[in-house]
Structures are given as structure tokens and as C-alpha cells.
Amino acid sequence: MKIAIYGREFSAATLPYVQQIFDELNKQGAELLVYEKFSHFISDKVSALQMRGTFSRYGEIKGAVDVMLSLGGDGTMLDTVTLIRDSNIPVIGINLGRLGFLASISKDDISTAIQSLVSGDYTIDSRDLLKVETDTPVFGDENFALNDLTIHRRDNSAMMIIHAYLNGEFLNSYWADGLIVATPTGSTAYSLSCGGPIVFPKSGNFVVTPISPHNLNVRPVVISDSYTLTFELEGRSSKYLLSCDSRTEVIDCSMRFSVSKADFQINLVRLKNESYLSTLRNKMLWGIDTRNY
Incomplete structure (x- = not known):
């Protein structure tokens, strides 16, 4: 072998x-x-x-x-x-x-x-990924994540406002420290520590989890992975952080980007x-x- x-x-x-x-x-x-x-x-x-x-x-x-x-x-x-x-x-x-x-x-x-x-x-356990597409290239050809994509404030203590759209329709404006879009695989990672649910593999979902939201009635939501999420940012800072799994880049607040299901899977070996x-x-x-x- x-x-x-x-x-x-x-x-x-x-x-x-x-x-x-x-x-x-x-x-x-x-x-x-x-x-x-x-x-x-x-x-x-x-x-x-x-x-x-x-x-x-x-x-x-x-x-x-x-x-x-x-x-x-x-x-x-x-x-x-x-x-x-x-x-x-x-x-x-x-x-x-x-x-x-x-x-x-x-x-x-x-x-x-x-x-x-x-x-x-052994057997093969195939897992879905998500991909992020931005106005200008941020992650190059590594714009995919097995666990999650995270939007996070960068250089001050002020909250950010994240305007989220689902297939072009307005979903919510999140006043928070950030936002996580997690795959079922990533539902047991950062999203879980922020109060998100555990989602089983092959459920065909993404989880949208706010990080320390100002409005306590704003809760994580589970959406179909056939949807496309689009985000716009607002806040006092001009720069924010965007992460694909462990890869993090600084983005401008004027950047608009979308998240959807990637067109390939990762095969995990299970004994x-x-x-x-x-x-x-x-x-x-x-x-x-x-x-x-």
C-alpha cells in the first residue's frame, strides 16, 4: 500500500x-x-x-x-x-x-x-464541504472547508453587524462578535462551543451559528446545504477576519461573499x-x- x-x-x-x-x-x-x-x-x-x-x-x-x-x-x-x-x-x-x-x-x-x-x-465515510466565493480572491484555490467558515471581528471590541441572505432573500442582521457557517462535520467544533446543535453527517444541512450575539433571542439555525448564503458586513472597523477551517485572511468590510456546498467530498477512513x-x-x-x- x-x-x-x-x-x-x-x-x-x-x-x-x-x-x-x-x-x-x-x-x-x-x-x-x-x-x-x-x-x-x-x-x-x-x-x-x-x-x-x-x-x-x-x-x-x-x-x-x-x-x-x-x-x-x-x-x-x-x-x-x-x-x-x-x-x-x-x-x-x-x-x-x-x-x-x-x-x-x-x-x-x-x-x-x-x-x-x-x-x-475499513469503510469510507464521505463528508460534504462548503466553499466561499468572494468579490476578489481571498483563499485562492483553497476556498473550501470541511468544518466551518467563520466571520470574526478583528481589531477592536465593538460588535460587527453581519447581514445574511438566503438564496437572495434577507435572513437576518446579526449583531455579534462573528458568525459561523458549519457543515455537519464541523457542527461538533466551534459551532458547538457557541451553542450550535450537533448535526449528523449526510443530513444535507449547514448550521448558521452567531458568536456572542447581542440579541439573545437570535439562535443557531439549520438550513439545507442546497441553499446559498450571502453576507455583507458593517461596523466600526474597516477590516474583519474570514476563516476557512484553520486558514484565516483579513478582509475589507466592503467585501460581499457567498457560502455554498462544495462540488466534491472528503473521504474519511473508518475502521x-x-x-x-x-x-x-x-x-x-x-x-x-x-x-x-
């Missing part, structure tokens, strides 16, 4: 797990293509490092690998989306971080997970002992009662 590996810099405490990952991959006879910056970082840290080569861009892995392996947390997994794009390369994450909704393989299950991956003992419901229960600690401890 040909496997692309993406990762970020890590602490010394994480090194034994990274070493175990590469040892197991070598044991399974996998052909490895490692992200260039990550390869430089681990070159003097991981012993017996065997790899076929390195990559740094989308075009270097499209059609060249069978699967992408992300080493880190959910943020690292989101980084891989810009490398995979519409290539249909499946991606799986080993959680070397904290919560790990997307990077769902725990450090204790490294060997078993890699064995299952190489043997093809046979995984399910969305079990992940929810484990990560959200559902059913755990502190009186029992």
Missing part, C-alpha cells in the same frame, strides 16, 4: 508514538511518501526512517497514493484537506493531540489500526470498530456521571 503521511512538529513526549507508527508501517511493508516539512523535522528524531520520497503539494500525491495518514489532532486533519482536495484520496487520523473528533484513532490503538489500514479492513455514535459518546462523555467516581 502507498501511504502519504502528513504531520506537524511535536513535543518530545509524542516521539515514542511517532516512532511506533513508522515501525509498524515499515513492518507492514507500506510505501511511504512523507510531507516535506514534516520529513525534515523527524529526520534526526525517528530511527530507521524508510520512505519513498516527499511531497509538498496537492499535485504530487494525486493518483500517487492509496491513503493519507494524518499524525496529530483535528487541526492537522483539517490541514490535509488542502492537500487532498478533490482527489478522493481517503484520509485517516491518529490522534496525537487532545479531543480528536476527526483524528479518531487513539495512541493505544496504533498497531491494530495500521494493520487494519494496510489490509483494507470496523468505529462509528459516529461511538465517537460522540466517547468524546462528549455522554452517560458519564461524576457521582460514580
Whole structure:
């Protein structure tokens, strides 16, 4: 199996797990293509490092690998989306971080997970993305997000006013610190911490969640992902922040932009002992009662 590996810099405490990952991959006879910056970082840290080569861009892995392996947390997994794009390369994450909704393989299950991956003992969980289109290019050809798009105030404490339109019809003017448009995948991320609902994958929805709204009767709304949202900004500041997952750019308040469903999906690898419901229960600690401890 040909496997692309993406990762970020890590602490010394994480090194034994990274070493175990590469040892197991070598044991399974996998052909490895490692992200260039990550390869430089681990070159003097991981012993017996065997790899076929390195990559740094989308075009270097499209059609060249069978699967992408992300080493880190959910943020690292989101980084891989810009490398995979519409290539249909499946991606799986080993959680070397904290919560790990997307990077769902725990450090204790490294060997078993890699064995299952190489043997093809897994299923594919396809997830929808959203895309943002602006008056002038902001994110270039990386104008898509697996989790969410966020509009946020930048350089002062004043609220911003976000005028939202749904398929051209006025939806609401949000007086808030910002606004999140989340996919079902992203409904368990920033949107959830701002009071948004959990939306199951394949529900065909987006969630619009205000960040610290001034009007407390303004609540998150769930809309069909067949709709197009359009936004106009107003406020005391001339500049605001626009984020696609972990990528953030400064935009002018005069910019008008729209959000809609992207025309491709991301394929997440799910091992046979995984399910969305079990992940929810484990990560959200559902059913755990502190009186029992």
C-alpha cells in the first residue's frame, strides 16, 4: 500500500508514538511518501526512517497514493484537506493531540489500526464541504472547508453587524462578535462551543451559528446545504477576519461573499470498530456521571 503521511512538529513526549507508527508501517511493508516539512523535522528524531520520497503539494500525491495518514489532532486533519482536495484520496487520523473528533484513532490503538489500514479492513465515510466565493480572491484555490467558515471581528471590541441572505432573500442582521457557517462535520467544533446543535453527517444541512450575539433571542439555525448564503458586513472597523477551517485572511468590510456546498467530498477512513455514535459518546462523555467516581 502507498501511504502519504502528513504531520506537524511535536513535543518530545509524542516521539515514542511517532516512532511506533513508522515501525509498524515499515513492518507492514507500506510505501511511504512523507510531507516535506514534516520529513525534515523527524529526520534526526525517528530511527530507521524508510520512505519513498516527499511531497509538498496537492499535485504530487494525486493518483500517487492509496491513503493519507494524518499524525496529530483535528487541526492537522483539517490541514490535509488542502492537500487532498478533490482527489478522493481517503484520509485517516491518529490522534496525537487532545479531543480528536476527526483524528479518531487513539495512541493505544496504533498497531491494530495500521494493520487494519494496510489490509483494507475499513469503510469510507464521505463528508460534504462548503466553499466561499468572494468579490476578489481571498483563499485562492483553497476556498473550501470541511468544518466551518467563520466571520470574526478583528481589531477592536465593538460588535460587527453581519447581514445574511438566503438564496437572495434577507435572513437576518446579526449583531455579534462573528458568525459561523458549519457543515455537519464541523457542527461538533466551534459551532458547538457557541451553542450550535450537533448535526449528523449526510443530513444535507449547514448550521448558521452567531458568536456572542447581542440579541439573545437570535439562535443557531439549520438550513439545507442546497441553499446559498450571502453576507455583507458593517461596523466600526474597516477590516474583519474570514476563516476557512484553520486558514484565516483579513478582509475589507466592503467585501460581499457567498457560502455554498462544495462540488466534491472528503473521504474519511473508518475502521470496523468505529462509528459516529461511538465517537460522540466517547468524546462528549455522554452517560458519564461524576457521582460514580
